[in-house]
Amino acid sequence: MLPSNDTQNIARSFSGFFVMVTDEPFEYLDVQEGSGSGFNDREQRPVAKKHYYISKEASQFLTSHLATVFIPTVYVLVFIISVPLNLLALFLFVHRIRPKKPAAIYMLNLACADLLFVLLLPFRIAYHYNGNNWIYGAGMCRIVTAAFYCNMYCSVLLITCIAVDRFLAVVYPIDSLTWRSPRTASVACAAMWFLSIGGVMPLLATEHTVHLDDLRITTCHDVLDVEHLRGYYLYFFPVFCSLFFFIPFIFTTVCYIRIIQALCAAGVGSSTQKSRAVAMAATVFSVFAACFAPTNIILLTHYIGFANTGEEGSYVAYLVATCVGSVSCCIDPLVYYFGSSRCQKQILTFFRCRSGSGDGHSQLSSGSTRSSKLEAFKSNLGDQYKQLMA
Template identity: 55%
Template sequence: MCTGAMLLLISVFLFYHTTPALPSHNGSVLIPRTFSGHFIMVTDEPVDYVDLSAVDDVSGDGDSGSELKPQSVKRHHHHPSKLYFVSEETKEFLQGHLATALIPTIYTLVFIISVPLNLVAAVMFVHRIRPRKPAVIYMLNLACSDLLFGLLLPFKITYHYHGNNWIYGSFLCRAVTAAFHCNMYCSVLLMTCIGADRFLAVVYPMKSLTWRSPQTAAAVCAAMWLVSLGGIFPLLISDQTIYLSDLGITTCHDVQDVEKLQAFYLYFFPIYSSVFFFIPLIITAICYIRVIQALAAANVDNRSKKTRAIVMTVVVLLVFVVCFTPTNVILMAHYVQMSHSSNDCSYKAYLLSLCVSSISCCLDPVLYYYGSSQCQKQVTAMLRCRRLTRADSSSETRSSRTSGSTISSRSSKMENIHAGLGSQYNRLNLKH
């Protein structure tokens, strides 16, 4: 909580007290974290126009004649406007297949897979699993964070499919951008909490009983949400939309006003990435390495379970590193090189790595939720209930079919008997 509050205060201070952007060596203006763009002030030439109300009759003989007074000619000045421009390489990327086809396709697949999985996981944690242990509370919050992240993806999908043109307004762009980063980094913090909880449960099982309580887990999760919301507050109050007149599109967060945000982002995102990823990465790596060491040194009769636990721990750590490390490393590298050259390639790599990091929403349900023994029992019970209901319904239909066939056969036999009796009665009548 203290770290998030400090980050919020520093971000607001930098936002209102930053210096103007400095030009690079080649004269172009640099924009950190986004594509390089610059604007020029466009002012139209003064236009003379005639004030017809000032026309005066100056002829002495009464003839209708007119002459313009000097004050009747006025000069109208247009207000200056900003026209933003980006490099040709950036134009090709914004309108190319990579940004308008590949990236939204990946987001679409993530949306289709992650939303149902996380929704089922959240419902299962709320209604099925009892008692609610600390690990369950952490995983419930992680499922909610991944679910909210997935529900925001349609905005990103339509934005990229429409040629990186934002059509939902400035406020919604700020809200979606802030919520997008909030849910992503909140997932990182919650994964760190799960790693720390497993570390305490495996390495210090007895000493950590007083710490690992449901109340403590709920308080920690609330703190993670508040810290994440505080971290994205500067994104929520700063404008994120820029209209590119030469492309005819309005970008959302991809191009920024240099004079307003260059120095602010220069300090904000390194601090943001360090607090919300690199520090959690170190904590998570230490916790999982210690868990692997403790499991390897443990004397367990069932070696298959021991091997499975070690493999699951290694896979969870690898997924955490592979999904989120490239995005944040590229982000930090962008700031290192920005004082030397204005290069848009780093932001292209950032957008692609951001797609890779979104895949974690699909992997989290498999690794965290359905990978635990308690969740497996609940899923198996749910599947068994469905199978039992299907079996009962099929048996009922079979019994009804057999009973119906029995009744029909009996009725046909009775009809045959009555027909035989009727024929015999007719024969008797004919004889008599």
């Protein structure tokens, strides 16, 4: 806890100059004991020890059940559910879905990003359950923090690629044939990974661990040096979320609006199939918006609030939103991979093979099915709803 005379240590309520709050961390003030005046100064001057003070609000949050019980419990559930689903999706895309199409390549990379994201969760789970006390070292904190953001925003970029690919397939089925190639999809995925890794490099170059003597814990990215907050973090995170979420979100929104419009206007196919395709498009977009929009909107409003009032309460909402948004790793396999009839058939074929059916016969049957569907697509390029489910 803070000393009772905390007005000398925390200027948050009294001077905006010292109020440095980012999307993630609470600020702390680097105060040297013995920096005061009078006999207190003479008494404390020989100590010359750095002591870090945080706000009462920050201290209460770091020790609350919300931070030490609720958030890690949600992460545990996400880890348990997401890992097997994404592993199964990876297996299907690598071994069962052939020939590789652009949609499959995008989804394969999305499954990789989601899987890498959840494989980092045990570090955060242990950190939160341990009272927000990081015990793995400063270097590991940098790596986990950077990788956490990298995989999360790489998922956003890949979902945008999937939206653009489906938009081209549905709205411009003929003109986009030359663009929607496996090579183009592979280059796009490589570019998304490159952008995501490059975007988090500044996080690898800065310190994220801070030891709080009052709470007897070492935080990881929850408390940052006020000088860092006053520096590039003030500009880094707004620019980062704008480039890696808001711009992709605009593209994704436009793509799915046009997809739904094209599906509703299509004059071919049964009404049941058309309704299913429209529902699938609306569901995919809703999941994307619900999982990622709150986190990034809070992130941006946090900086607006910081610039005006210096309030740091939105950080609590940001952490909760990030935690809830991680559920997307469980939902993505359901709406992107296993939601399509093709993947469902592949899963049935896989389990039939495991139960004793001839593997070669199953692959031949699956190949015949894909070949017949490809021929149907070539003969009826106006069948847009099938392209959405590809």
